[in-house]
Amino acid sequence: MTHSLSVTDRDDLLARFSAGLSIRNLRHVAEEARLDGESLKEAVERYEIDYAWHVLGSQRMLDACNAALGATLGEPLSDLQRGLVREVLQSTAAAQPTDALMSFDNDVPLHLAQLLESQLADRSVVESA
Numbered sequence: 669m670t671h672s673l674s675v676t677d678r679d680d681l682l683a684r685f686s687a688g689l690s691i692r693n694l695r696h697v698a699e700e701a702r703l704d705g706e707s708l709k710e711a712v713e714r715y716e717i718d719y720a721w722h723v724l725g726s727q728r729m730l731d732a733c734n735a736a737l738g739a740t741l742g743e744p745l746s747d748l749q750r751g752l753v754r755e756v757l758q759s760t761a762a763a764q765p766t767d768a769l770m771s772f773d774n775d776v777p778l779h780l781a782q783l784l785e786s787q788l789a790d791r792s793v794v795e796s797a
Contacts, residue, residue, distance in 0.1 A: 673752070673787070681787055686760055688779045691720050691768045716772035723770045724761035729777070730754060736777035740785045749788070756780060 673681065692700075701711035711717065723729060733753050738745050745753075757780075 677787065681756065681783060682759055682763075684783055685756055685780060686763065688783075689720070689760070689770065689776065690774060691764070691770050692717075693767060694769060697769055717769050718772070719766070720764040720768040720770040721761045721766070723772055723774075724757050724764065724776070726772075728772065730757055732777040733757060733780050736781035737784055740781040741788070749784070752784065753780065756784075 697711060697717060698708050701708050704711065706714070730753065734745055734750055737749065737753060741749075
């Protein structure tokens with residue numbers, strides 16, 4: 669692992685991150701498209717919907733999350749912080765059902781940045797004590 673979180677802290681972080689994700693199945697996406705008066709294809713294109721494991725594991729999402737965390741912290745990320753972002757995204761992507769869908773048009777970067785800011789602040793208080 670590329671970070672120094674305890675197993676308990678890591679599991680808690682992954683659980684809180686996963687709980688905040690907006691994951692859909694195909695039926696739900698199709699129902700929303702119908703209610704919006706558009707075809708499934710139009711909804712998929714407009715919201716950039718793909719498999720959740722693909723969205724979470726993409727370079728695009730990694731870059732967006734690193735940028736959001738850097739902006740939240742107000743400083744460039746360390747290698748340790750970038751590694752933690754990568755691990756959270758990869759672990760969460762691996763845990764998704766193969767048919768789960770999500771959109772690239774989401775608040776994942778901000779959500780993860782807020783969780784990690786809190787996690788890193790808690791750790792810095794402990795480490796400086």
